[in-house]
Amino acid sequence: MTDQSSDLRESVRRNYAAAAIQVTEGAAGCCGSDCGTTPRTAVDIDENFGSALYTSSDRDSLPAEAVAASLGCGNPTAVAELREGERVLDLGSGGGIDVLLSARRVGPTGKAYGLDMTDEMLALALANQKKAGATNVEFLKGTIEAVPLPAATIDVVISNCVINLSTDKPAVFAEAFRVLVPGGRVGVLDVVADDALSPAQRAERGDYVGCIAGALSFSEYRRGLEAAGFTDVEITPTHAVADGMHSAVVRATKPAAASGAPATDA
Ligand SMILES: C[S@@+](CC[C@H](N)C(=O)[O-])C[C@H]1O[C@@H](n2cnc3c(N)ncnc32)[C@H](O)[C@@H]1O
Secondary structure (H helix, E strand, O other): OOHHHHHHHHHHHHHHHHHHHHOOOOOOOOOOOOOOOOOOOOOOOOOOOOHHHOOHHHHHOOOHHHHHOOOOOOOHHHHOOOOOOOEEEEEOOOOOHHHHHHHHHHOOOOEEEEEEOOHHHHHHHHHHHHHHOOOOEEEEEOEOOEOOOOOOOEEEEEEEOOHHHOOOHHHHHHHHHHHEEEEEEEEEEEEEEOOOOOHHHHHHHOOOOOOOOOOEEHHHHHHHHHHHOOEEEEEEEEEEEEOOEEEEEEEEEOOOOOOOOOOOOO
């Protein structure tokens, strides 16, 4: 990792640590806005991000702090069509909102993993898991560029407004491919830029930690997923988050015949 990437990752970590602390104490730094410093119970983000993008029945069924910490750009559990018994991995799980919703959808025979690099977010997520009484949930500390799970152990990879924050997106796509079983799928929400926007033009529209400057374009996203081995890539914009930039649903499949399954004794 270059010094510049490692500085960027550290500023992302610091901002989201502050956002986790804000849920109870008041701090600053999150997607899509200039976060203030006044104590409050929900992170201060604009209407294009956060818990307003969930149905009221989803929100009402969760601990208030999981809802308050929501920083995503959609509801990936609604797009991933989760089924009973599936194993789900949420890349950049934050306060745990999508992990808790996934856990409910996959039921006691399934499992929902949340992965995040920020200790303060993991602490908040664990507290939310306890409040929700969810037993089929595990939060892992690590980065989405080096997922601490074995190959071919996950049925569905979800993520909510996090991949744009990665300084090594090819590694994220390769790791998602590695951990999925053959036939497994990706159902992600992320910020995506119009192909016409250069990286400099994306950076004019918002900062990196605010989920704007690091966004891939539609073509870059598709090429990145296909280079990792994914097929059936679909990227569908849902709403604008800045001029020429969108929240989008990203779907892809790991081919059923793909390698990546653990070696078995023949
Ligand atoms: C915009 S918030 C989204 C949180 C959550 N998905 C949600 O919808 O509320 C970004 C989260 O991703 C985590 N994150 C950012 N980059 C990461 C990386 N490279 N590896 C692991 N976690 C990362 C941050 O710590 C933070 O919790």
